[in-house]
Amino acid sequence: MATPVELAPDYYLTNFRALVDFVVERYRPLLSEGERQFYVTFRALEANSQRLYVRLLSRKGVPSSAGALFREHKLAYAEIDQLPAAAEALCEAGLLRRNPELLLEEILPLFTKAELQACSPVSLPRSMKREALEQALLERSEDEQESLRRTLLGNDSLLAVQAAEHFDTFKLCFFGNLRQDLTDYVLRDLGLYRYEKYPLEREHLPFQNRAQIDRHLRYYRCLEQLDGALEAGADEITALAQQLPEAGEGDATLHRRVDRLRLALARQLERLEALDAADQLYRHCTRPPARERRARIAAKRGDIEAALAICREILAEPHNEAEQVFAESFGFRTAKKAGQPEGWEPPSRPRPPTETVALPRLPERVELLAAAHLQEEPDVSPAQCFYVENSLFKGVLGLYTWDILFAPVPGAFFNPFQVAPSDFRSPDFFPQRRAAFEQRLAELDRGSLAGRVWQHYREKNGIANPLVAWEALPEDLLELALERIPPEHWRQLFRRMLGDISHHRNGLPDLVLFPARRGYELVEVKGPGDRLQQNQLRWLAFFARHRIPHRVLHVEWQP
Structure with missing residues (x-):
């Protein structure tokens, strides 16, 4: 730094x-x-x-x-x-x-x-x-x-x-937006951030013509009117929706922003019971949860066939895992309620390996108390257990694919002070770089992974990366992780995160346990009264499918 x-x-x-x-x-x-x-x-x-x-x-x-x-x-x-x-x-x-x-x-x-x-x-x-x-x-x-x-x-x-x-x-x-200000410069000048260097030549810049700039400015004028329209009622919402610009070909950023605004307008129409108008707006949206909302509207109207047809459409080509889970669950419940269960299977519920331990109540975080307990288990001791939550796998992915993250994809970088490409949290992130990511994953073996990770760890240390929390990646943790976790497990974990990085970079287990001699295990810790969240359950089901060692540890306080 x-x-x-x-x-x-x-x-x-x-x-x-x-x-x-x-x-x-x-x-x-x-x-x-x-x-x-x-x-x-x-x-x-x-x-x-x-x-x-x-x-x-x-x-x-x-x-x-x-x-x-x-x-x-x-x-x-x-x-x-x-x-x-x-x-x-x-x-x-x-x-x-x-x-x-x-x-x-x-x-x-x-x-x-x-x-x-x-x-x-x-x-x-x-x-x-x-x-x-x-x-x-x-x-x-x-x-x-x-x-x-x-x-x-x-x-x-x-x-x-x-x-x-x-x-x-x-x-x-x-x-690239009207929300930011000159604070980014201040952070740089104060030494709080160091930024990666990437090309900013004219051909790489996001705006290629004046019409494109004007459409983005029009979007922000519409955004300024959003709160007033939502409070005013259905007619004002519909009028604002008609003012939204059409994204030009290849302008994924504007397409994404307009979609998000349409979804907000349609959702309020739905709350106001203006279901026809809401459904029409949802039809103009290409991203989740537009199809989910349309299925719910159809079911609310009693049009079960239409609701189930939308669920089948989602299952045939889901945009993300959350949308697929919705279609499986909502489709089954809707069909069962209508007496049409044929062809609909009840969604499977992950049942991860689970155990409960009683620990003394101390001031430390429950995850740290659990880590100390796991290190002393007889069959693994002396073991090393790290509280990593989402930082380990995100961090290794960020280090392994550093050059791809900051590749000069057209439209990805507006200025020299970006922590991430502009589409990083969007569904377009992986498709825009699919060939490079697929090639990197295909060549992943223990030597390739460790070589690139350590190279970037030394060369880039302290530079901002959206996946890398430097303070959470000590060298002893990295050494054990790269040595003990099999390349195929890394490949599957990376592939899932990259497929929907906005949702899948969170929800990973709290702890990684390295027993004395070999292997590793991921452990999700739940304190008294805490429950598994949906994104955590989906990760645990993924671990089971790919035979990645894992368990859930429920902690109770000793009397």
């Missing part, structure tokens, strides 16, 4: 410049004239004005029809000299507007409750809630409202941030 450093007072400006420079360097042909002019105008400003603009752009001002609002005399930044002059230069450049024409209702939120009561043209009770106070002021006559406006503003100026929509495009091109 890099040595932490003290940040300069205007570190944010350095980061902002690097962001906009990066985007212009790589995306200039795709930027609009307004966006290019925004960049030129900003870059031509002197440093104080740049600092003030970035400060205001990064803050959450009061929203208004003129842009995010701030009171000038409330602004104070130690690193900005001559702030009024800096603000005036921004106004002349068109990046701020001073005292724009605004409705009184847009101005009131800038002032405290005490300020509003002090400036009110009539005496109002101090016990009034903020909302009631503003409403009372807005109900005054036009002359009184104008007097209130003049009194509130006095010698102060209001500043409205301009061109924020242009910066949205820059953020989208740099981060």
Whole structure:
């Protein structure tokens, strides 16, 4: 890990410049004239004005029809000299507007409750809630409202941030989304993260044309309306669904995001009993749980044949294991309830090897108490037992396939500060890299696995990887795991994780036990009152199918 450093007072400006420079360097042909002019105008400003603009752009001002609002005399930044002059230069450049024409209702939120009561043209009770106070002021006559406006503003100026929509495009091109901010730079500068280096040439970048950028911006405009539509009702939900952009060919990221938004809208329609509208939206979704919800809607309507047909469709080509489990279980229960059990088998229930032990109640985690107990079992002692949960198998997978994880797949990397490729948690992750992963798994033997793992362990130590928790992979654990766990077990474990990495990288057993002489065993620990979760049960069933040694250890407290 890099040595932490003290940040300069205007570190944010350095980061902002690097962001906009990066985007212009790589995306200039795709930027609009307004966006290019925004960049030129900003870059031509002197440093104080740049600092003030970035400060205001990064803050959450009061929203208004003129842009995010701030009171000038409330602004104070130690690193900005001559702030009024800096603000005036921004106004002349068109990046701020001073005292724009605004409705009184847009101005009131800038002032405290005490300020509003002090400036009110009539005496109002101090016990009034903020909302009631503003409403009372807005109900005054036009002359009184104008007097209130003049009194509130006095010698102060209001500043409205301009061109924020242009910066949205820059953020989208740099981060791939509008949720992130410049914090990633701060983490790098503080030495908290080191990032892998991967190609960022023009042909590898996610956005290849302007229409693609505009569709992503439209998606985020729809996302901003989501909460309001969900609260408003079925008509507003349907109207918002009609505004969603269609993902262009090859834009898996936008397809995934729009699907997720459609699923949220359809689920709320379902809750509102607008089942026809919900079903239609689900039909436009290609990812789980769209088919599951359609099957449930059909069963709720009493259309058993349609519900069972959807379950058969899922079983013929499941998108993931959870969807398959649903179809097996829901299909069987629905068919049985309708008196049509032919062709439907009750889903099998995993019955893992299980034992119960009584241990003294101590302050340590129950998993650590169980590990200490297992190390002393007569038939394995002296043994070594590690509390690994999900870290061991994820970590070895991340080390073994490091170069594939960070391969320059088109659209995977937006900027130099990504812990993982942008599609890492999506269903597209494995298919996009299928050939490389299949070849790596095919050549997996003890020598190949250990060689690559140790190579990357030495060369990459401390660099961020979405699968590798460095502090959870001590060398003695890795040595034993690579020596004792057979290559075929690694291959099967890796294949399952890669097939649905979003779901299957969790739920693995708590402990790995290495008996004195040979072999290993995975142990899931359950403390008093704790039960196995569904993802854990699926892992245990997988271990049974592939003869991977495992058991469940239930811990009870000694009296």
